Amino acid sequence: MKTTALTAKHIALGAKMIPFAGYNMPVQYAGINAEHETVRNAVGVFDVSHMGEFIVKGEQALDLIQKISSNDASKLVDGKIQYAYIPNETGGIVDDFLIYRIDAQTYMLVVNAANIQKDWDWIQQHNTFNVDVKDISDRTSLLAVQGPKAAEALQSLTNIALSEMDYYTFKKGAFAGFDNILISATGYTGAGGFEIYFDNAYADAIWDAIFKAGEHYGIKPIGLAARDTLRLEMGFCLYGNDIDDHTSPIAAGLGWVTKFTKDFVGAQLIQQQKEQGVKQKLVGFEMLERGIPRKDYEVVDGNGNLIGKVTSGTQSPSLQKAIGLAYVDVAFANVGSEVYIKIRDNKVKAQVVKPPFYQK
Numbered sequence: 001m002k003t004t005a006l007t008a009k010h011i012a013l014g015a016k017m018i019p020f021a022g023y024n025m026p027v028q029y030a031g032i033n034a035e036h037e038t039v040r041n042a043v044g045v046f047d048v049s050h051m052g053e054f055i056v057k058g059e060q061a062l063d064l065i066q067k068i069s070s071n072d073a074s075k076l077v078d079g080k081i082q083y084a085y086i087p088n089e090t091g092g093i094v095d096d097f098l099i100y101r102i103d104a105q106t107y108m109l110v111v112n113a114a115n116i117q118k119d120w121d122w123i124q125q126h127n128t129f130n131v132d133v134k135d136i137s138d139r140t141s142l143l144a145v146q147g148p149k150a151a152e153a154l155q156s157l158t159n160i161a162l163s164e165m166d167y168y169t170f171k172k173g174a175f176a177g178f179d180n181i182l183i184s185a186t187g188y189t190g191a192g193g194f195e196i197y198f199d200n201a202y203a204d205a206i207w208d209a210i211f212k213a214g215e216h217y218g219i220k221p222i223g224l225a226a227r228d229t230l231r232l233e234m235g236f237c238l239y240g241n242d243i244d245d246h247t248s249p250i251a252a253g254l255g256w257v258t259k260f261t262k263d264f265v266g267a268q269l270i271q272q273q274k275e276q277g278v279k280q281k282l283v284g285f286e287m288l289e290r291g292i293p294r295k296d297y298e299v300v301d302g303n304g305n306l307i308g309k310v311t312s313g314t315q316s317p318s319l320q321k322a323i324g325l326a327y328v329d330v331a332f333a334n335v336g337s338e339v340y341i342k343i344r345d346n347k348v349k350a351q352v353v354k355p356p357f358y359q360k
Helices: 009-014 032-040 061-069 113-125 150-155 201-213 224-233 268-274
Strands: 018-022 023-028 044-045 051-058 082-089 093-103 106-111 130-137 140-147 168-176 180-183 191-199 282-289 298-299 306-316 321-329 338-343 346-353
Touching: 009 018, 009 023, 023 224, 023 298, 032 044, 032 224, 044 201, 051 061, 051 113, 061 106, 093 113, 106 113, 113 130, 130 306, 140 201, 150 191, 150 201, 168 268, 180 201, 201 224, 224 321, 268 298, 282 338, 306 338, 321 338
Parallel strands: none
Antiparallel strands: 018 023, 044 140, 051 106, 051 130, 082 093, 093 106, 140 191, 168 180, 180 191, 282 321, 282 346, 298 306, 298 338, 306 321, 338 346
């Protein structure tokens, strides 16, 4: 198993460690519910250094990105970030990712940990533009500092005005005594906050500085389990659960980041999906009866006929109710539709709702 530059810190803090995407990662420290509430109400720190980062550089860097991305990266300006997915040639999804425009000829792509090699191979296969692509994943650490107190907790460490940063923007500057650190205002929790990218060599010092600066704000380390409950409360997709190589992006609700104003790999097939319609759609649902939905549980109608499958599910710590995402036949995809989740051979009643489940 791979480790991050901070693995020893997590073990020293008593984190429960599990294998995740080939890495030894902290799944929880104090407990999922407590960590979840810390992020919703104060500030927490996730080590997400297992994520992948590619630098794409050259005169035709944008051309390469436009070819492999569903979204229109020509709309980006320096310091802006875009969410997109990488379509495959069969109308599915290689990965979902973020595109950072550093300058007109330099971009950073942030990809999912489990897909680093797959994405790298895919991009190289389509790099007919002689663009320089570098995989900096193994030397890059990434911390996600999330929660409503994140800006206050971090502000003493940088002269970048954190509270003035717009969502999906980034800046480079001094942070915790180190220069040229990239700070972005994205996030996967719906609680606000920042991601901080830096060289592995700075990891221990930056971790310690963040926890010292955030002590007054109740800052805590947070594991991957709470990251999952937080993202699910927002209805955010997780690659490998809610989307994969065989998923229609239209069925997954990703039409909003699919721009047919330019050509990209798989565009024709995805346009067909949009025009002809899809058989199933990804929906949010909440349980109306007692029971916790889990990935791959069957979704049935009132007569017990199979109409779909759960892709993500949990007991929501913020809402105190069970929620989930599922692909269901389009006839049952409307908000308010009554469906049933099969839990241990029992039909448990649920209702289709529009994410996000959690409203600030």
